[in-house]
Structures are given as C-alpha cells and as structure tokens.
Amino acid sequence: MTAKVKTIGHNAMMQPILIEVEAVSSKGLPGIQIVGLPSGGYRGTVRRVRSAIRATGLRLPPLFYTVNITPNVPIQASSDYDLPVTLALLSAAKLITDTELANRLFLGEISLTGDIKGADQLIYAAEWCQKSGDDLICGASINNLAHLFADLTCHTVETLDQTYRYLRGLLQLPGPSPTTSEPISTVQPVIFDQIDGQDLVKRALTVAMAGKHPILMIGSPGIGKTLLAEAAASLLPPLSQSDEIELRKQVTASQLTRTIQPPFVSPSTTVTAQSLIRNLTGDISRSRSGILFLDELLCRTTAVLDSLRRPLETNETNTLFILATNPCPCGYYGDTDQACRCSAAEQRRYGRKLSGPLIDRLAIIVNVSRTNNLIRSSAISESKEQQTTAFEKVLNARQAQLNRYKDENIYNAYASISQINLKHYSENALNLIDQASASLAHSVRARNHIIRLSRTIADVDLQPTVEAEHVAEAIQLRNTSSLPL
Ligand SMILES: [Zn+2]
Structure with missing residues (x-):
C-alpha cells in the first residue's frame, strides 16, 4: 500500500475538487512518470521535484516511480501539485509514513532548490479543509483569510526541508499569526x-x-x-x-x-x-x-x-x-x-x-x-x-x-x-x-x-x-x- 497525498483542484465552476496523489516504485530504469492529470497540467513538475528532493539532501532509491493523480477529471493546471507529488514520492521511498500524511492536505509550488512558493488554489483548499477538518499545509499564508475560516488549522511552510522535518515530528511550525484588524474603509463617493x-x-x-x-x-x-x-x-x-x-x-x-x-x-x-x-x-x-x-x-x-x-x-x-x-x-x-x-x-x-x-x-x-x-x-x-x-x-x-x-x-x-x-x-x-x-x-x-x-x-x-x-x-x-x- 502506498499513501495517498491529498491536495485540491477546482473545476470550471470554481468548485473545489479533492485530488489524491500516490506513487509506486518498480524495478527498471530510474525515472519518474506522472499519469492522470490532463496533459500540460504538470509541466515542469518532475524536473522541479527531482531537483528539490536532491537539494534537500533526501535520496530516492534508483527505481522507476509512477505517480498517479486521481480523479482523472478536467481541473485547472497548477504548479500547486509539486508539493503533494514530492510527498507521494517520499512516501513510495518509505521516507515518510502514511500516518504522517493522514488528515492533512498539501499545496505549493516547489523551486529547484526546494523553496515552497505560494498556493494558487489557497481559497479552495481552505474552503475544503474547513469542512473536512484536515490540516492545510501550504506555501501561502492564510492570515488575510483567517476571518473566513475560523475553524481551519493552516501551517505555512517555506521549504521542503522544513515540511519534511515537520511531518517527521522533528520541528514545530508556528500556527497562523494573530490577525491584525485593518479598518474597513467606509468612505463612499456619495450618500x-x-x-x-x-x-x-x-x-x-x-x-x-x-x-x-x-x-x-x-x-x-x-x-x-x-x-x-x-x-x-x-x-x-x-x-x-x-x-x-x-x-x-x-x-x-x-x-x-x-x-x-x-x-x-x-x-x-x-x-x-x-x-x-x-x-x-x-x-x-x-x-x-x-x-x-x-x-x-x-x-x-x-x-x-x-x-x-x-x-x-x-x-x-x-x-x-x-x-x-x-x-x-x-x-x-x-x-x-x-x-x-x-x-x-x-x-x-x-x-x-x-x-x-x-x-x-x-x-x-x-x-x-x-x-x-x-x-x-x-x-x-x-x-x-x-x-x-x-x-x-x-x-x-x-x-x-x-x-x-x-x-x-x-x-x-x-x-x-x-x-x-x-x-x-x-x-x-x-x-x-x-x-x-x-x-x-x-x-x-x-x-x-x-x-x-x-x-x-x-x-x-x-x-x-x-x-x-x-x-x-x-x-x-x-x-x-x-x-x-
Ligand atoms: Zn425626445
């Protein structure tokens, strides 16, 4: 059994769709292949993920990895799937356990050096996690949206190394910082x-x-x-x-x-x-x-x-x-x-x-x-x-x-x-x-x-x-x- 890493996509109607990413390894020429996303949806992901894992000092055994993304429905292409794909690979390589990935949802683009940047689908992920109760772990901060998602636990991660150590229990991540209340502008042009x-x-x-x-x-x-x-x-x-x-x-x-x-x-x-x-x-x-x-x-x-x-x-x-x-x-x-x-x-x-x-x-x-x-x-x-x-x-x-x-x-x-x-x-x-x-x-x-x-x-x-x-x-x-x- 391989772990399923949860992430989020959205359809053309702007509804969040739960996406599951899993990876299996097999003997053969070392390599990574992603199947399941519509073509172009993961352009560059393999290159970024492989480089980031290496830069973080982790090592995938030299096997052939197949990453499967389900369900195979039309979703908007996004580099937000970099982080879940990486974690699915680390799980297939037995570097992370199922328990460490459970009840969490991941989102974020990874750079070649392992930095995690932003999350285009943050609002969809927050909407989903608020309902499901999963923790959200992503490259963006939820601070600006905290008033909408009071029940949500969200951790912002900056690097793959930090994410890995957090999941392994080697590092604590700060929760969302207390929200500062910005005054809402009430200036109207005319009353x-x-x-x-x-x-x-x-x-x-x-x-x-x-x-x-x-x-x-x-x-x-x-x-x-x-x-x-x-x-x-x-x-x-x-x-x-x-x-x-x-x-x-x-x-x-x-x-x-x-x-x-x-x-x-x-x-x-x-x-x-x-x-x-x-x-x-x-x-x-x-x-x-x-x-x-x-x-x-x-x-x-x-x-x-x-x-x-x-x-x-x-x-x-x-x-x-x-x-x-x-x-x-x-x-x-x-x-x-x-x-x-x-x-x-x-x-x-x-x-x-x-x-x-x-x-x-x-x-x-x-x-x-x-x-x-x-x-x-x-x-x-x-x-x-x-x-x-x-x-x-x-x-x-x-x-x-x-x-x-x-x-x-x-x-x-x-x-x-x-x-x-x-x-x-x-x-x-x-x-x-x-x-x-x-x-x-x-x-x-x-x-x-x-x-x-x-x-x-x-x-x-x-x-x-x-x-x-x-x-x-x-x-x-x-x-x-x-x-x-
Ligand atoms: Zn007239």
Whole structure:
C-alpha cells in the first residue's frame, strides 16, 4: 500500500475538487512518470521535484516511480501539485509514513532548490479543509483569510526541508499569526443626504436594496440617476461569508487582501451580452452580493437586453440590478426644462426595445424628476439622517428575511409565493392586490412583484403583517405609466 497525498483542484465552476496523489516504485530504469492529470497540467513538475528532493539532501532509491493523480477529471493546471507529488514520492521511498500524511492536505509550488512558493488554489483548499477538518499545509499564508475560516488549522511552510522535518515530528511550525484588524474603509463617493430631494427614488432604492428587487429608473440626462445608484451602493450590507468566499475565487491568490467590499459594477454602454453574463468572470458574476448598474439601458443592443432576462429572473449572484434609461432618444420627453425633439415614430421605436418579458421582470419602475440642485453642498457633515435611516431599514429587512427563510441567501424578490406565505397578509392587503391586478391587467409576474414588494416594505418598517398601505406603496413603486412610450 502506498499513501495517498491529498491536495485540491477546482473545476470550471470554481468548485473545489479533492485530488489524491500516490506513487509506486518498480524495478527498471530510474525515472519518474506522472499519469492522470490532463496533459500540460504538470509541466515542469518532475524536473522541479527531482531537483528539490536532491537539494534537500533526501535520496530516492534508483527505481522507476509512477505517480498517479486521481480523479482523472478536467481541473485547472497548477504548479500547486509539486508539493503533494514530492510527498507521494517520499512516501513510495518509505521516507515518510502514511500516518504522517493522514488528515492533512498539501499545496505549493516547489523551486529547484526546494523553496515552497505560494498556493494558487489557497481559497479552495481552505474552503475544503474547513469542512473536512484536515490540516492545510501550504506555501501561502492564510492570515488575510483567517476571518473566513475560523475553524481551519493552516501551517505555512517555506521549504521542503522544513515540511519534511515537520511531518517527521522533528520541528514545530508556528500556527497562523494573530490577525491584525485593518479598518474597513467606509468612505463612499456619495450618500443619500448629499442628493437634494428625490425622496420617492431614495425610498424606492432602499426597498430595492432591502429585498433585492430589480429597479428601473427613468429620467432625463444629467438628472442624477448615476448619483442615486452610487448612493444606493452605500446601503449595501456587509458581505456574507459564503459570498465573500465566492468573490475571492475571482481574484488570484496573490491579490488576496484582508478586506473586500461588496462590488459596484457599471458596465460600459458597449459591453456585449456575452461579457455581461459570462459564467464566473462576467459583469453579473463580478457583481455578486453587490450592485450591477446598467445605465443607458435602451441604447444597448437587443442581445444585451434579452440576456438580462434570465439573471433578472433567477439572480444566482444575489445582485441588486439597478437599470436606468432616458425616457426617449433625445432624453427630454416629459422634462420640465427642455423640450423633446423626438418624432412620435422615434419614440415608439425606442420604447419597443423594452420588451414585455423584460418589463415583467422589473419589480420597481420609478421616474426621476428634475430638482434644482443635484448635490447639496452642506448636507454631509451636518446630518446623515436619510442615509442612517435607510441603512437601518435595509438591515431590518435583512434580519426579517433571515428569520423567515432560515437561509442566508434568499431575498423576498426571489422567494416563492409559498415561502413568502400569504397568511401574513391582512384581508385588506389581499383584496387590494386582487383589485390592482384586475384593474391594471397584471400578468402573474407583475402580481407577484406586488406581493413580494409589499412584503419587503413591511419588513423595512418592522411590520410582521403586510397591510393594505404596504401594498398601496408597492403599486406606487411599480409605476409602469412612466415607461417610455
Ligand atoms: Zn425626445
């Protein structure tokens, strides 16, 4: 029997995959052959490993070694397998025992001289070991991630010699050093109190943020839509642990810093549908637990608009979708300051780009009207009343949803109607939903938006029962009459 050395890989879906490395020796011309990894996955490993073992003063008996890596599934190529391959060889040469390798997982690239460097797959290994209880032994430090993996034992090793002596019980390794708390930056470019007026839109954004309801803002150019979206970003609650781990998988191990903020992603108007929805690295994936702000919605291609339907419907990334558009091609339809120059035909062509299925997936539709001063000069230092209140309301709703769904990643906007449970709606509230659906000829989706929105409105105000007033506000927040013609 040979020992199986555990290490970690990940698949294209960024899920960790346990990899086992074992080596057997046989008589024959001395050599090392690795089988099992897709071709190229171990380029250079044999050369580095052989040189490192020699440099460390260890000696492999002159035999033929076959290293087998299982399972034989497509995984990302990585030099992180150098260390486990080396240890499998040392085990085949009986220089290390099974017991010394058990309950441990190894990761790290080895230099020709036996130095161990980094670990690209550190976050995957930490995620795995946290669950399995294995100790992680690797070339990278876990210090920046310690707040995410409190139950994990991780030892950082610098050389093969040090690793060997530690495994043999000849050397103690220090545990993770105590984490120093870096202050999390709370500087936001803009907050609600700096924006003059716009109380309805601020309320709409607060409700949207609280329940993750997709929102469309309609208004003339320069009216403050971008500013309002940026201010909404200041309401983002801290990342949940699982979302932080998923977001961190998108940066390379060397870029892992201690703090990470919920993202605000604002794709350019030329972004393609493909780069928007691309799995894992697309703009929507990058906006996990943050905001995707898509301005100039109707200046984008039909392909981009159509590609939004699925993410708006399922929202696997827990993104808040904030969409914004001008009311017409020239931008000034309905504006109090400037006259619209568009012909009726131009307006219709423009409005038609916003398809029925896309409108159906928007929970909140609000008009942003012109105010005299966009930014209040004095407000920020004196009072942060609106901001503080809105942030508290988002947190209230977050807590209510955590209690209701017993799962940290379900929000009202994406809960089923049975999860939301109409038992907690007053009779008047249910009657108003029925009346509105009939008079506004609501689709099933539109009706469900009203049900979900009114739940969130009650949640932000800490009300266990949804009343008619909450439903009335929900209807007001889904103002389809403000849509482009
Ligand atoms: Zn116009």
